[in-house]
Amino acid sequence: MKELLNIDGLGEQIGISLGLEDKVILVTGGNRGIGAAIVRLLEKLGSKVAYTHRSDRNTQHQALAIQADVTDKAAMEAVAEQIEQKLGSIYGVVANAGITRDNFFPKLTSEDWDAAIDTNLKGVYNTLMPAIPKMYDRKEGSVVCISSISGERGNLGQTNYAASKAAIVGLTKSLAREAARYGVRVNAVAPGFIETDMVKSIPDKVQERILSEIPLNRFGKPEEVAWAVAFLLSPIASSYITGAVLRVNGAQHT
Ligand code: NDP
Secondary structure, eight states: OOHHHOOOTTTTHHHOOOOOOOOOOEEETTHHHHHHHHHHHHHHHHHHEEESSSSOTTOOOEEEEEEETTHHHHHHHHHHHHHHHOOEEOOOOEOOOOOOOOOGGGGGOHHHHHHIIIIIIIHHHHHHHHHHHHHHHHOOOEEEEEEHHHHHHOOOTOOHHHHHHHHHHHHHHHHHHHGGTTTTEEEEEOOOOOOOOOOOTSSSHHHHHHHHHHHHSOOOOOOHHHHHHHHHHTTTTTTTTSSSSESTTTTOOO
């Protein structure tokens, strides 16, 4: 189990192929947190990875780094162009970039409402729109959108975030139905609480309460989400799975 969580040096240990070698895959928000773990795993699996970063790039990654904000439609169109020129046809997209702007509803400003929706929902539209028609033309591809346990069951102080993440599920299921005839699969991963900056920013007392609700009795690791994403991207391992939401939450919500 420990070795499986250690992505570094892991590609060689799997022994079988997920069929992701040389596949061109875009990961948004790949510089840190869950996105960084996804980039690292895909690199190990032999994919040609490109990732976007809004702040600093990740100096540990070999992957193509492109600075872009997912709320900027033109910038995301340019990202897709750059990837196709430098790496080749895009096979996979992981719409991972996301933010929280938490507050109890009466105190939630319209700026915080808009920020969560613009990044977490419109950002996914901006990410997918330049890639999807190209995938349709080529009759292959796999999309993974990162939703959240909050989108499934709601969460205190997260009306904006939960709304955006629930919307991702609707988008995923609808696009999966449309895309199926073009040989393109669309799935979502709904992580529970994963040890990243996003969870570290939750006050200790609240973290303790959350922990007490998790049957596996720990927060998840970014690598554990990365494996679920790689599985759903795989043209071999998940070829009959589309329109699905894969929970990675230690049975916190089933
Ligand atoms: P982090 O806060 O650690 O990282 C967020 C990532 O998203 C960063 O790479 C960040 O870039 C990027 N990002 C944020 N806003 C934008 C933007 N406007 N344009 C481009 N990139 C942006 O979060 P996590 O790794 O924890 O979360 C990753 C995804 O997983 C998110 O969608 C989140 O909602 C979801 N999730 C996380 C859970 C958790 O427990 N951690 C649980 C459930 C879902 P930068 O570094 O430049 O800010």
